[in-house]
Amino acid sequence: MQYRHAPAANHAALDAVLASAPGRPTLPVRLTVELAGRARAHLPVDPPLTVWDPCCGAGVTLTVLGLLGAGITRLVGTDADPEPLDLARRNLALLDPGGLAARAADLDALAARHDKPSYADAATAARTLVPASTPTWSVAVADARDTAAVRGALAGASPDDAGPDLVLADLPHGIRTTWAPPPARAAAADDGREPGGEFLRAVVTLLRPEAVVVAVGRGRTVALPPGVRPLERVRVGHRAAVLVRAGALREG
Template sequence: MEYVYEQVRHNYEDFSSGRVLLNAGGTTAFPVRLASELYLRAKSYLPPERGEQPITIYDPCCGGAYLLTTLGLLHGQGIGRLVGSDIDGKAVELAKRNLAMANPEGIAERLAQLTALYAAFGKTSHKEAIESAERLQERIARRNSRIETVCFQADATGERADYWNAGGQAADIVMTDVPYGNVVTWSSEDADPLDSLLNHLLGVVRAGSVVVVVADKKQAIAHPAYKRLEKLKIGKRQAAILAPL
């Protein structure tokens, strides 16, 4: 894939999973540069009549919400709401803690935790994490706006009512890295969970919304109710940018 928006390779160590943002077994981190590129591509397809209204992003397979939190930290100025859901309750609890770090109180709490760890153990890794947290804190302060965060437990291939029951509003951008490989697999017993996911998402998007799905190359990212805007090959991954018809 040729990068259009993120042509320069930046140093994203401040976003490393397990440094400031939390990780846990069974959850995955998403490449930061790729996340930013896909978000900016999706944003470019939003209808111009939306103007500068804050964007709502939904990830129905959020895991620990690493992807959502990263987008909030990188592009928070234009984002009003981050919504994540996952079938794994433990992942949802981790996601809530990560999403909190997209706002001043959450990053301040994490910085205090890291400072206490460094005082107790004096590890270089804790000192470096403190420095990263301080830079992220400065980034949030420059943004000078809050992001509403919502996270709830739900099956991404199941009832869409869970989204609305969590206080949802129509998602402008859905962006998700669906399960594949040895680390994360579909919990659903659905014969075609990706098709069911895309069907589920029809109930949470609106005209003009954009859906970005990342998967391995074995899964077919297609549905008759969507128009494909872009298909991208990224190493062992593929991504499709779709628009509901």
């Protein structure tokens, strides 16, 4: 994939500033910025922009967009698993006034306690970062397939209550997430072994037609329902992504 919206840069220091946890994979910083830039090029208007991550985990994707993406006014993270959401709140708090300074102080304390230069370098990075946006943000427990719960989490997500402009979802790993579950797999979906097609289908019902959905998965491609044409498809390493208009998915 040719990067058009994310110049090459060393993001190791930013990675060190962000809080993460073992077993919680995150999108690379440059790929996150590139996918968001491509999606914005398909939106009918320029900023302000509301972004929703329906499986936000530790909130790294949303925080990266707030730090490096201009014109973002609102970030909303939801996840069916409450465990990583404290990390998401810690990361998104970096966007608040004084958030990066507080993180730098914490990293300085870790550097002194453990005598690790890497912590000191991360503290320096935190002090030099200037967020490109100053969005409001919120995080809530909500299964993307539970439209009532998600609708509550998204309430007031945009100034006109029209809903998010952009959805960027790094789909759950280790399980197959599809737009429409094959009939033979319906029982498995019902007993919780895999999310089934309700996941992305439910996401689309909460969006205005012109909104753009970016779905990222592992493998060669992210499948779409028959007859639905993507705006773009990209592949980077072992990841594939599809950009698609919400209205096209509703009609598909």
